[in-house]
Amino acid sequence: MVIKEAKFLISNTRVDLCPEPNKPEYAFIGRSNVGKSSLINMLTEQKGLAKTSQSPGKTQLINHFLINDQWYLVDLPGYGYAKVSKESREQWRKMINYYMQKRENLTCVFVLIDSRHEPMKVDLDFMQHLGELGVPFVIVFTKTDKQSATKTDSTIAAYARKMQETWDELPRMFKTSAEKRTGREEILQFIEEVNAQVQY
Ligand SMILES: Nc1nc2c(ncn2[C@@H]2O[C@H](COP(=O)(O)OP(=O)(O)OP(=O)(O)O)[C@@H](O)[C@H]2O)c(=O)[nH]1
Numbered sequence: 001m002v003i004k005e006a007k008f009l010i011s012n013t014r015v016d017l018c019p020e021p022n023k024p025e026y027a028f029i030g031r032s033n034v035g036k037s038s039l040i041n042m043l044t045e046q047k048g049l050a051k052t053s054q055s056p057g058k059t060q061l062i063n064h065f066l067i068n069d070q071w072y073l074v075d076l077p078g079y080g081y082a083k084v085s086k087e088s089r090e091q092w093r094k095m096i097n098y099y100m101q102k103r104e105n106l107t108c109v110f111v112l113i114d115s116r117h118e119p120m121k122v123d124l125d126f127m128q129h130l131g132e133l134g135v136p137f138v139i140v141f142t143k144t145d146k147q148s149a150t151k152t153d154s155t156i157a158a159y160a161r162k163m164q165e166t167w168d169e170l171p172r173m174f175k176t177s178a179e180k181r182t183g184r185e186e187i188l189q190f191i192e193e194v195n196a197q198v199q200y
């Protein structure tokens with residue numbers, strides 16, 4: 001897929017204020033600092049479209065972007081950031097939970113995982129939760145430029161082993177680097193295929 005146009009629409013905390021649910025929607029989620037906003041910029045080839053930062057907790061709201069006038073891309077705040085207060089974490093959980101349950105055009109969630117780390121409970125739990133809600137998801141392993149391909153593959157294998165304990169079928173998995181721009185074609189191709197299957 002060629003991205004001809006990517007534009008920011010709106011940020012908010014409320015699902016009822018999100019754009020009209022009349023197009024397929026893909027949401028990017030994962031731990032704080034995993035690279036959600038950077039990946040969105042890499043996919044859309046617009047450096048400053050989604051705000052990125054070296055310090056975790058940059059993205060705080062549900063941010064909608066409209067791509068090619070055809071589908072929505074959503075940048076979400078990260079989870080699992082230890083320095084955030086208990087109240088903010090609870091607020092985040094509620095907002096995201098509500099969004100996942102109520103956003104009727106949510107087509108697929110991209111769960112981003114840092115390819116350098118061993119499987120983390122917070123990520124496994126989050127995916128379990130998506131399964132319980134019946135929300136389709138795929139996994140994107142980020143920052144693969146930061147280590148060898150072997151290390152990335154061993155992280156992926158470790159996740160696959162863990163997930164096989166509870167899942168009959170594993171989700172699609174993508175390897176990416178926002179830095180080296182790898183994985184872009186694969187993800188856009190996937191979105192194009194899914195877009196062709198959903199009717200609006
Ligand atoms: N080397 C490398 N650095 C990356 C990559 N992706 C993101 N980063 C860096 O990781 C940091 C966090 O990136 P963001 O895109 O802001 O992460 P986020 O998941 O949106 O973070 P929050 O909005 O705070 O939850 C930034 O310093 C990025 O430059 C990557 O593929 N390779």
Ligand SMILES: [Mg+2]
Pocket residue numbers: 036037038051052058059075076077
């Ligand atoms: Mg962000």
